[in-house]
Amino acid sequence: MGRIRVVKLSGTPYEMGYAHGERFRDEIHMFTEERVRLSQGADWTGHNLSRAAVIALAEACVAEHQAYAPDLMLELQGMADATGLSLAELVINNGFTDFIDVVYNLGDITVPAVAPPLVADNCTAFMVPPGRSASGQAFLGQTWDMHASATPYVILIHGQPDDGPEFLTFTITGCVGMIGMNSEGICVGINNLMSSDGQIGVTWPFVVRKILQQTDIDSALDCLTGAKLAGAHNYMLMDKQGRGSEVEAMSTSRHVQDLAGETITHTNHCLIQQNLDVARERPPESRMSSENRLRRARELLANDAVTVDDLMALTRDDVAICTRPTPPMHVESCGAAIMSPTSGDFWSVWGIPADNEYEHFVI
Numbered sequence: 001m002g003r004i005r006v007v008k009l010s011g012t013p014y015e016m017g018y019a020h021g022e023r024f025r026d027e028i029h030m031f032t033e034e035r036v037r038l039s040q041g042a043d044w045t046g047h048n049l050s051r052a053a054v055i056a057l058a059e060a061c062v063a064e065h066q067a068y069a070p071d072l073m074l075e076l077q078g079m080a081d082a083t084g085l086s087l088a089e090l091v092i093n094n095g096f097t098d099f100i101d102v103v104y105n106l107g108d109i110t111v112p113a114v115a116p117p118l119v120a121d122n123c124t125a126f127m128v129p130p131g132r133s134a135s136g137q138a139f140l141g142q143t144w145d146m147h148a149s150a151t152p153y154v155i156l157i158h159g160q161p162d163d164g165p166e167f168l169t170f171t172i173t174g175c176v177g178m179i180g181m182n183s184e185g186i187c188v189g190i191n192n193l194m195s196s197d198g199q200i201g202v203t204w205p206f207v208v209r210k211i212l213q214q215t216d217i218d219s220a221l222d223c224l225t226g227a228k229l230a231g232a233h234n235y236m237l238m239d240k241q242g243r244g245s246e247v248e249a250m251s252t253s254r255h256v257q258d259l260a261g262e263t264i265t266h267t268n269h270c271l272i273q274q275n276l277d278v279a280r281e282r283p284p285e286s287r288m289s290s291e292n293r294l295r296r297a298r299e300l301l302a303n304d305a306v307t308v309d310d311l312m313a314l315t316r317d318d319v320a321i322c323t324r325p326t327p328p329m330h331v332e333s334c335g336a337a338i339m340s341p342t343s344g345d346f347w348s349v350w351g352i353p354a355d356n357e358y359e360h361f362v363i
Helices: 013-023 025-039 051-068 070-083 087-106 148-153 204-211 217-225 284-300 308-315
Strands: 005-011 125-128 139-147 154-161 167-172 179-182 187-192 233-238 244-249 254-258 264-266 331-340 345-350 359-362
Touching (some): 005 013, 013 070, 051 070, 070 204, 087 204, 139 148, 139 187, 139 233, 139 308, 167 204, 179 204, 204 217, 244 264, 284 308, 308 331, 308 345
Parallel strands (some): 005 154
Antiparallel strands (some): 125 139, 167 179, 233 244, 244 254, 331 345, 345 359
16 A cells, blocks of 8 residues: 655745755656656647757746746745756646646747647546535545656645745645645645646646645635636635635636535536637547546535545546546546645545545644
């Protein structure tokens, strides 16, 4: 049985980034180089580009990150100094699925992008309002699905910054954060989407971490709605009172839906017409997976007394949701996280949820 590696980081942003980079230097190098290489190929981005061209696009995004979250870029600078990688390379490591949208739209304006045949994201996310849970607690959670090669890099960061709330974030080595909750009860999860309007902008892990710096849901939502986004993701946000919002966010279009009395579920295709207008079509197998997982998640969460055990069972569901790698995409459920901002409980599992046990943390 695999267990998730817990990494404790504390201090200034630079100190936290340096400690992260120093501990996982070799892993960060391997994972970053792989993501830079994949960003060069038409199978993922619709263009065949040189390494220099890809790095130039990432360097253009660095300035947007620095303007959006200068403290988080100090953290990334610490990681860069510890690993010897550039900020541009680490931006690709962090925001790969957003960066693909950028390369698709801007990679070579003289040649139309082809439809990339490879997609490596099958996340299934959910928000359960207090009135739909057996305990009266609110819940937010998801599987995190990616190419199976990503699983060994999954970690859980326990952050204790000098200036800001304590937080837990499910992430990968070299990435500032992907799914998480802070000590103020603000939590956030994501699903990848595919857009045709990618732009020089901010990638999603920096939006996630900025949200985890906030102390109220309105400020957390502002971090997202006010960002110049590089690519497309669906975001779910919630606070300790069970107030929440789902934001289906493309680079140039976003739609906010507040959590009311019904559970919200989302997978990896757009549900909002204004976003469908700028969405890229997913390969048939990926589209079918997304639709089947959404249908199955809604079935499993149709009752009025959802428990955390029900949510764990959903992530382990072998009918549609818990994904095992098969050719040609080799996607698997690399892990999952379930959070209750009401109580501060955080459950996480490393690797395929059906094969491993959840571990319990409190923030």
